[in-house]
Amino acid sequence: MSTNVSKSVTKVAPENGADKSSACKVALIGFGTVGRAVAKILCESGNQSLQLTHICNRNIARKKQEWVPAGVVWTEDVDSVLDSDVAIVIELIGGINPAEQIVRRALESGKSVVTANKQLIARHGPDLLQLAASNGVQLEFGASVAGGVPVLPALRAGLSGDRLHGIAGILNGTCNYILSRIESARIPFSEALEEAQARGYAEADASEDLDGGDARAKLAILALAGLHTQLTPESVRARTIRAVDAVDFDYAAQLGCTIRQISRADLNGDTLFAEVGPCLVPSDSAFGRVQRNLNLVLTSGQYGGDMAFLGAGAGGDPTAVAVVSDVMFVAAALSGGRREIASQVLRPIVSSDFETAWYLRFFVRDQPGIVARLAQILAAHHLNIDSLLQKPGFEKNSLPFVITLEPCRDSMLHPALEEMSGLEFATRPCLCLPILR
């Protein structure tokens, strides 16, 4: 849908925008792939309400980037960040140690925390949320599950009014890449794994992905945020995908199915049914159609019914979007409510002049020379015919047929349509529909 869109967006700068001195100060701890992408978005966005003040990492001298504003402090010293006056700490170092201590100390010192740390939240989420609440600050972790799919923010903001009883998802991009590759190429598991490793979709030791450890940590977080249940990742059974082979896709296909690693949790009274592992799913189901390393999350609620969220599961940029969105959410709460919509509104020129391929359907009284006449008009307007379709079996006095055109702008097509509208053999106005690819 985005072929005609440049990547730069002109924003009308808010006249009444807060100047940087009143901006919310933000520190970044961990400057790997996601950290760099977060810094880039913060620096590029021109967002006046956020100010990046610190970037903290080991061997920081080697990490410096030219595009980071001069005022930002580069440091290896976590203490100096925690002792500073930043309002929000972004934790992107991952793992439990020392991330847990850093997050606890930040919350205890009255700073809100945004983290993408799946293991930390899966293990200590309820504790840390309690600690945040008792210190009057916020802890957000929207990037910890399916980074590019805003399912956690949606659970928090858009589905909080429902009473969810089920969550199921394709939460591990590595497994989905491997399984959908075996499906499409019928290669052995080992070959699909090697391919995933060569393309950077799987680590050298992929056990955490293949055996379900990664997905069950994410499921524990989804269960916490969506089902309000607390469970340890270890309490969720995980089955490996290593035993799935090409022949299983042949048999699954005979059953109208394919195979995906599914993480699922269903709440029934005090019991949470939960597990992670390869499952047969119908080929034409939402799960069955998820290809490559995409993520899909389905929720089931008492009032709102079923909902699906699909998007990029991981990657630096999508994860960074989730992190920055959380930072903006916390900053808005700190300043007493959102204002981004009200303060940064563009009044665009509105145009319907899309460039697309076109479907033109005619009803005509059959007579010689109709197609020649239409083709002549189209040619005169420099419009290229892509195909001509005519089904048999209609009456000669009102015959439907179709011309499709190669992509052109609406404004190019319009004069030709005008000219064709007056043709004496037409029994109905031409129906003109865009073809979206």
Added chain:
Amino acid sequence: MSTNVSKSVTKVAPENGADKSSACKVALIGFGTVGRAVAKILCESGNQSLQLTHICNRNIARKKQEWVPAGVVWTEDVDSVLDSDVAIVIELIGGINPAEQIVRRALESGKSVVTANKQLIARHGPDLLQLAASNGVQLEFGASVAGGVPVLPALRAGLSGDRLHGIAGILNGTCNYILSRIESARIPFSEALEEAQARGYAEADASEDLDGGDARAKLAILALAGLHTQLTPESVRARTIRAVDAVDFDYAAQLGCTIRQISRADLNGDTLFAEVGPCLVPSDSAFGRVQRNLNLVLTSGQYGGDMAFLGAGAGGDPTAVAVVSDVMFVAAALSGGRREIASQVLRPIVSSDFETAWYLRFFVRDQPGIVARLAQILAAHHLNIDSLLQKPGFEKNSLPFVITLEPCRDSMLHPALEEMSGLEFATRPCLCLPILR
């Protein structure tokens, strides 16, 4: 995914829950289908942080419901609601007059407003957001577009860190119902419309739906919330679906396509390309697969790439979820941050004992009696075979074949698997996968 799940969820009541006296007071103006569903959720949820204090509607005496707590004031007098000490006004009367005046007066008197009013926000959203900001209160309208799909909250909370340049959606359930019915039954447009009207999916005068008026108001709201652009609904070209006929689905199918009403907006510099109308979309695309009255929204962002949201578009209950979610969001902001996760966490019994159908794949050294032996073991454990699959062309010394079982609990299956694991003809462990339908 929800077959085994009861609809009642046991929540552990928070020990430290706020008592009702400190709860956020909420008034409901408009007590139609959505209003009743909102009141029901508020009354059933046991949410201690929200207190419904007023229900306002014309002919209120006829509207009273037994299940509403005795303390709630039933009134026809909007002024008494606006003069009260409620913190949040829920506006569900719809239309511009008198809704606009009520919303303005509520915001001016320092009350936050939650509304599902599409026409009001499409026309006056930017003004009203400005008015809310200048009065230090909030205006939320998550239910105004695709009620059951939390796309607006996701834009606000989960994608705010991205720079979106495109939004496209199936936003009108009536059109999608009619078009997908013509597609599946190849009936004339007029017959599909009559059917939709008979089933309550279309109004007697369905012009607003069929001719795109409804969808372009929603597109204007999505463009405001996601692309930060202000446009009037009337500036967006709308093409009717009335001219689409069964024969167009035949021709579309020849092109690998089907037909849907698509609303799309692409931002390119200062120009917003936008329109609403029937389009050809590939049959196997996300849009092509949306059936019945569901809604789908796709977003394209500079950093996060493409995202899809699918769910129920309308209906009292899904819309009410969106309204109540907005109310909870505003209430959380008023109380300085969320606390729902921290305060209402259930520690469930975690079980992997799902009831599903099963796929058992064996590799065996071929010899007589294998199937009989396996069938005997399964029968002894009261497990019913659903099908037996064997592909030709494998070597006799390691032959793969599959038995599928009718649904049973994991715990029923496990002892049989144990017994089968010791069989002398097995050359690999049995692979056992759930079949999800």
